[in-house]
Amino acid sequence: MEILTENKILSILASVTDPEIPVLTITDLGIVRDIKFDEIEECWEISITPTYSGCPAMDMISTQIRMTLFSNGISNFRIKQQLSPAWTTDWMSDSGKEKLKKYGIAPPNNPDFGIPDSPAACPNCGSSNTSLLSEFGSTACKSLYKCEDCLEPFDYFKCH
Ligand SMILES: [Zn+2]
CATH class of the missing domain: 3.30.300.130 (Fe-S cluster assembly (FSCA))
Incomplete structure (x- = not known):
């Protein structure tokens, strides 16, 4: 054995x-x-x-x-x-963050003190011009954002 x-x-x-x-x-x-x-x-x-x-x-x-x-x-x-x-989110592996992005979910931003918990970039086009649509996305762990450039809505995996 x-x-x-x-x-x-x-x-x-x-x-x-x-x-x-x-x-x-x-x-x-x-x-x-x-x-x-x-x-x-x-x-x-x-x-x-x-x-x-x-x-x-x-x-x-x-x-x-x-x-x-x-x-x-x-x-x-x-x-x-x-x-x-x-x-x-520091515990998340880099490959995990990369997979998340490919899946169309913005990976968590590592918020240092004073930086708001919001996505760094749109997972579709990479634009940082994004706006919050809803605090709660498809699940409580995500919030729903919209990209102001490509206009795609996307989930953001929130930091807690
Ligand atoms: Zn976009």
């Missing part, structure tokens, strides 16, 4: 996609914070941090993690939601 390691679990989790943005995996998003083995309980503890507190997708993500690990023959694990420190 293959010996289970933290890296092995991480590579399995790298196949779990975000239910809202299927092109992104949970490792692209950087929501898997920690994987450790509890020697006393002989159980893997997987810590995940929601991208958005109260995000309904998190329950789905936990379920998908369970199903994926079970289908790989792993059952001695528990999932812990770690709410602090809060998820930041």
